[in-house]
Amino acid sequence: MQRFWLLSLAMLAASGGLSARAQDAVEWRAAPFPGGSAVTADWGAGATLIARCREGRFDLVAGLPAQLEGARISASLGFDGDELTTRRWTATVDRSAIFDLLPETTARELVRRRTMQFVLDDGSPPRVRFELDLPVDPGPLAAVMRDCDVPIPNPEGRPEWVVNADWRVRPNQQRLNEVFPAAARDANIGGEAVLLCVIEITGLLTDCEVTRESPPGYGFGDAALVLSRDLRLTPRTIADKPVRSQATFPFVWRRPR
Numbered sequence: 363m364q365r366f367w368l369l370s371l372a373m374l375a376a377s378g379g380l381s382a383r384a385q386d387a388v389e390w391r392a393a394p395f396p397g398g399s400a401v402t403a404d405w406g407a408g409a410t411l412i413a414r415c416r417e418g419r420f421d422l423v424a425g426l427p428a429q430l431e432g433a434r435i436s437a438s439l440g441f442d443g444d445e446l447t448t449r450r451w452t453a454t455v456d457r458s459a460i461f462d463l464l465p466e467t468t469a470r471e472l473v474r475r476r477t478m479q480f481v482l483d484d485g486s487p488p489r490v491r492f493e494l495d496l497p498v499d500p501g502p503l504a505a506v507m508r509d510c511d512v513p514i515p516n517p518e519g520r521p522e523w524v525v526n527a528d529w530r531v532r533p534n535q536q537r538l539n540e541v542f543p544a545a546a547r548d549a550n551i552g553g554e555a556v557l558l559c560v561i562e563i564t565g566l567l568t569d570c571e572v573t574r575e576s577p578p579g580y581g582f583g584d585a586a587l588v589l590s591r592d593l594r595l596t597p598r599t600i601a602d603k604p605v606r607s608q609a610t611f612p613f614v615w616r617r618p619r
Contacts, residue, residue: 388495390502399509401502405494413469413503415510422462422469424451424480435460436483439493440469441475466512473500473507476573498556498573499610527609530565531594541588542615543581552617555586556610563604565594573610586613 376479393400398416408522424437435453437460439444449468453458462468472478478496483489497503559570567590572583590611597604 388497389499390497392502401506403497411472413506415506422465424460424462424482426511427494433509436485437462438479438481438483439471440479440481441471446479446481469503469507469512472496473504478561501609527561527607527611528596529593530596531592533589533593533613535556537589538613538615541585542618543585546580546582546615547618549580550618551577551580552615553580553582554612554614555582556612557586557590558610559590560610561595561597561607563597563606565597567591567593567595567611582613582615585615586611589613 363573388403390401390403393402393412393414395414395416398414400412400414402410402412402430404410420518435451436448437451438446439450449462451462453460457599476496476498478492478494480492480494482491522571529619554576556573556574556575558573559567562568570587570590572586575583593611598607
């Protein structure tokens, strides 16, 4: 079995040295990686994740901020507001990074969770804490994990993720204009929404839920749900048989002219 590398969680402290909040939306993006596959997510606040698969290795590495100079470093993780738990990590000789000794466990949490808290402590104040909004679409990360035969969680019994779903009926500009939220039109603003949907073997989208709406309160999420009823996709196949799957779908409305 190949293993999975999740490398370079480079974290820098905020100006006060205690905490940083990365609020901008990020995506998993393909990254060049000779001899394997890789994706990266960059929050733009000193936090970067690179997930890669190559040569039977599976690692999770966190970069150490310069403030942490103690002899021993502890790292704690929490997801979706859950209580922080201390994980087993080991530091590199030059103390530039620490390696997660249970990387597959953390990778599976990254797939199924929405936020992550990461706290580093060298035994003396201040601790360094990061709060990160995880990418809405874990599909690219799940694809790299699948390349390495890393089990992907499916706690709610939902189908497997699909990356780059094949459209049969796409949303068009006319239909986007027809469902443009009235409140947003009156305010002369544009917006976006992201749906998580199940792709049935017929190509229909079902069980859709809004995972992101910006700006909130103007109805873009509801408009996206209306659009989802019109869309059709080519279902994923396994052994030439169509199977149910799931994927995320972004919708963008430009400001009215």
